[in-house]
Amino acid sequence: MLKFLCFAVKTQLNVHDLNNEAVAGNVTDIRIMEFLDEKGQRQEAPAVSGRMLKHWHCEAFRHLINHGAYKDVPLCDGCKVGEPIRPGEIRDGTLRQVAKSESDAVTSCAVCDVHGYLIARQAEGEQEAGTSARRTTRAMFSWLMPVLDKEAISRQVIHNRVSSDPGTMMPFSKAYASGFYGFISALDIDRIALIESKLGNSNPYAIEDGTGRKDRIKVAIEAYRYLISGHLGASLSHAVPHGNPIEVLVAYSESGPLPFPVSPMYPDYVPRTEGLMPAGTTLLYWGDGMPSKANVKNTIDDIFSELIGRVG
Numbered sequence: 001m002l003k004f005l006c007f008a009v010k011t012q013l014n015v016h017d018l019n020n021e022a023v024a025g026n027v028t029d030i031r032i033m034e035f036l037d038e039k040g041q042r043q044e045a046p047a048v049s050g051r052m053l054k055h056w057h058c059e060a061f062r063h064l065i066n067h068g069a070y071k072d073v074p075l076c077d078g079c080k081v082g083e084p085i086r087p088g089e090i091r092d093g094t095l096r097q098v099a100k101s102e103s104d105a106v107t108s109c110a111v112c113d114v115h116g117y118l119i120a121r122q123a124e125g126e127q128e129a130g131t132s133a134r135r136t137t138r139a140m141f142s143w144l145m146p147v148l149d150k151e152a153i154s155r156q157v158i159h160n161r162v163s164s165d166p167g168t169m170m171p172f173s174k175a176y177a178s179g180f181y182g183f184i185s186a187l188d189i190d191r192i193a194l195i196e197s198k199l200g201n202s203n204p205y206a207i208e209d210g211t212g213r214k215d216r217i218k219v220a221i222e223a224y225r226y227l228i229s230g231h232l233g234a235s236l237s238h239a240v241p242h243g244n245p246i247e248v249l250v251a252y253s254e255s256g257p258l259p260f261p262v263s264p265m266y267p268d269y270v271p272r273t274e275g276l277m278p279a280g281t282t283l284l285y286w287g288d289g290m291p292s293k294a295n296v297k298n299t300i301d302d303i304f305s306e307l308i309g310r311v312g
């Protein structure tokens, strides 16, 4: 049974607008991040925030439950419709955040369980008014960053909001970027459905393996397929990236937590990750590289098949 899982993904994404948070007037610009290369030289290039990656993992997770093979996995009213109101309930026709014990929140919603939540002020429920209740995420994401030895580019394009009245035509500019990118992510599987305050009890889990916990784990793993395909940011209505996955490195453990892998933004991340992981780690790899310790798979689906098989 899996306890901890890490992904290191390198992919080419052409003509995307996955993070267009920088808006000024009628110009929407893609976010540019500053960072250092391996020689310490300052660089800047388009990047996509880890918050965005986490959001899109959450979206894939939700869609797989609402429309896929995991319909029995429960979601609260907020997570069912993709509103970041966790835990959410419709009361009197209005969706609102509700105070619940962590056990109740985790039992009634897989997204609240895996992606966590923060109830800043509780007006009712088990905790006193004014206190906070939070559950930390089990899914962690880096930013999507350009690969250091490759060029990344972006370009402004003028669009026009079309109207039958020529006087109301409104030109606006958007930036689109292209490049090779990498991200890392970790899924703390052993802590899915775990209520940490109950550690030491005979059963600290809110739900059992046989009553839905394994399905939550499987759907959390399956959601990564969508991120690898480039389904991980904004402007998907008109700028789905031309994605071309290059390498996928997975590290998993059936005995305990793992460190994060070395980022695929660095050229030698595979041997350095192999050298970092503790004994008992299994490494899976898809791509053109020559890993020394990782089990090389023919397809990305082969990686997912092994991971899902290890959940049982």
Ligand SMILES: [Zn+2]
Pocket (backbone or CB within 6 Å): 075, 076, 077, 078, 079, 080, 086, 087, 088, 109, 110, 111, 112, 113
């Ligand atoms: Zn929820």
